[in-house]
Amino acid sequence: MEASVKGAAGQMTERPDNVPADRVFDFDIYRDVPEGLDFHQSWREIMRQAPHPLMWTPHNGGHWVALRSDLAETVMSDFERFSNHTVLVPKETAGEAYRLIPLSLDPPEHRPFRSLLNENLGPKPLRPIEQVVTDLAVSLIEGFRPKGRCNFTHEFAEQLPVRIFMRIVDLPVEDLPKLKHLADQYTRPDGSIPLDDVTKQFREYLRPVIEARRIKPGEDMISRMINGEVGGRPLTDIEAENICIQVLVGGLDTVVNMLGFTFSHLAKDHALRRAIAADPSLIDDALLEFFRRFPVVSSAREVLRDQEFEGVLLKAGDMVMAPTVVVAMDDARNEDPLEFRLGRKARQHSTFGKGSHTCPGAHLARMEMKVVLREWFARIPEFRIEDDAPLRYSNGIVGSVKPFVLEWPV
Numbered sequence: 137m138e139a140s141v142k143g144a145a146g147q148m149t150e151r152p153d154n155v156p157a158d159r160v161f162d163f164d165i166y167r168d169v170p171e172g173l174d175f176h177q178s179w180r181e182i183m184r185q186a187p188h189p190l191m192w193t194p195h196n197g198g199h200w201v202a203l204r205s206d207l208a209e210t211v212m213s214d215f216e217r218f219s220n221h222t223v224l225v226p227k228e229t230a231g232e233a234y235r236l237i238p239l240s241l242d243p244p245e246h247r248p249f250r251s252l253l254n255e256n257l258g259p260k261p262l263r264p265i266e267q268v269v270t271d272l273a274v275s276l277i278e279g280f281r282p283k284g285r286c287n288f289t290h291e292f293a294e295q296l297p298v299r300i301f302m303r304i305v306d307l308p309v310e311d312l313p314k315l316k317h318l319a320d321q322y323t324r325p326d327g328s329i330p331l332d333d334v335t336k337q338f339r340e341y342l343r344p345v346i347e348a349r350r351i352k353p354g355e356d357m358i359s360r361m362i363n364g365e366v367g368g369r370p371l372t373d374i375e376a377e378n379i380c381i382q383v384l385v386g387g388l389d390t391v392v393n394m395l396g397f398t399f400s401h402l403a404k405d406h407a408l409r410r411a412i413a414a415d416p417s418l419i420d421d422a423l424l425e426f427f428r429r430f431p432v433v434s435s436a437r438e439v440l441r442d443q444e445f446e447g448v449l450l451k452a453g454d455m456v457m458a459p460t461v462v463v464a465m466d467d468a469r470n471e472d473p474l475e476f477r478l479g480r481k482a483r484q485h486s487t488f489g490k491g492s493h494t495c496p497g498a499h500l501a502r503m504e505m506k507v508v509l510r511e512w513f514a515r516i517p518e519f520r521i522e523d524d525a526p527l528r529y530s531n532g533i534v535g536s537v538k539p540f541v542l543e544w545p546v
């Protein structure tokens with residue numbers, strides 16, 4: 137193993153004294169999933185092969201990874217031991233760049249900022265948006281339906297949730313490619329922009345928007361958040377920028393990938409697809425199972441003080457990754473967890489997180505997914521992966537299926 141090169145992705149960090157040798161494994165969250173395995177299968181394999189449920193990897197600055205459901209949930213939610221101050225690895229690069237609001241704040245500081253999000257993303261403020269989601273879904277589907285094929289990722293999954301989101305925050309659709317590219321750098325960096333610059337470019341983009349909406353607020357989510365109050369005072373400029381970046385990043389990547397996993401699965405699971413096509417009332421239960429079966433987010437926490445945890449000594453400042461997939465894929469939580477099963481009795485997952493940072497966008501995500509399934513099955517009930525091409529998967533802070541093509545009879 138090479139000498140310590142702290143925080144550099146792709147380089148190894150030397151094993152510190154508090155890490156026993158049998159806790160070390162070769163795991164890089166930014167490495168593609170091996171060919172032939174899918175994203176969730178590969179996590180199951182990692183969980184199965186690891187000699188301990190808490191392991192340490194020398195990649196990405198060196199960090200722990202929780203590989204059992206109870207450990208992952210404790211790390212996600214016990215803010216007195218595991219702080220949100222840093223949530224991404226490597227700590228010194230991505231972690232430093234991603235000190236956003238409210239994800240990087242612990243309670244009680246976190247609460248007033250979180251209220252600003254809840255006020256804007258609950259069922260009531262989003263009710264008028266459902267029709268917009270429906271209209272856009274129908275127009276996108278009708279656009280490619282007569283052709284009998286589409287690149288599902290580029291022509292649909294990357295279009296619908298992000299266009300809806302741009303509408304909610306009232307930003308021009310033309311800016312989407314730039315914002316999406318920036319947002320992706322946090323979760324699956326491709327090296328095209330140094331991480332410091334990602335946050336800087338987001339700030340430069342948002343500053344004039346925030347200035348204008350402070351003077352003349354609109355009805356959009358950015359106007360409402362930045363003109364709200366935290367603890368009886370207005371937000372500072374930096375706070376306003378940080379909360380806007382966080383919302384853009386949260387809203388631009390996750391539903392896209394959830395759609396990718398859902399539709400690539402539907403295209404291969406003929407019995408499930410035909411059951412839903414024959415009885416669309418199954419969509420509600422299928423949705424619950426899609427969210428259980430396909431968790432995508434793997435964030436981390438920073439250890440607050442030296443402590444014993446699962447038989448090892450964690451040192452203050454250590455990073456512990458708590459992948460949400462570990463909860464759903466644990467046999468102790470779900471029988472045959474890899475199996476997609478309608479009507480499961482007890483579904484357990486943390487796909488939207490656990491504790492005070494549980495996703496505020498979950499209602500929007502569920503509504504979008506439901507509308508999409510309803511409108512898609514009404515128009516394209518039968519479809520499959522073109523030429524049965526093998527699928528490839530990326531790991532990362534948000535896991536994804538690489539772009540794929542669907543085809544159907546016309």
Ligand code: HEM
Pocket residue numbers: 212223237238239240250253257382383386387390391394432433435436460486487488489490492493494495496497498500501
């Ligand atoms: C299927 C879609 C989605 C999934 C699976 C998902 C998952 C998650 C998870 C696991 C967390 C917690 C992260 C942690 O504790 O470290 C989270 C937080 C967050 N999500 Fe989502 N999310 C989704 C959609 C959205 C959408 C559409 C938005 C925006 C409108 C959004 C905005 C946020 C924000 C702002 C946070 C930080 C909350 C806080 O710190 O209190 N998410 N999400």
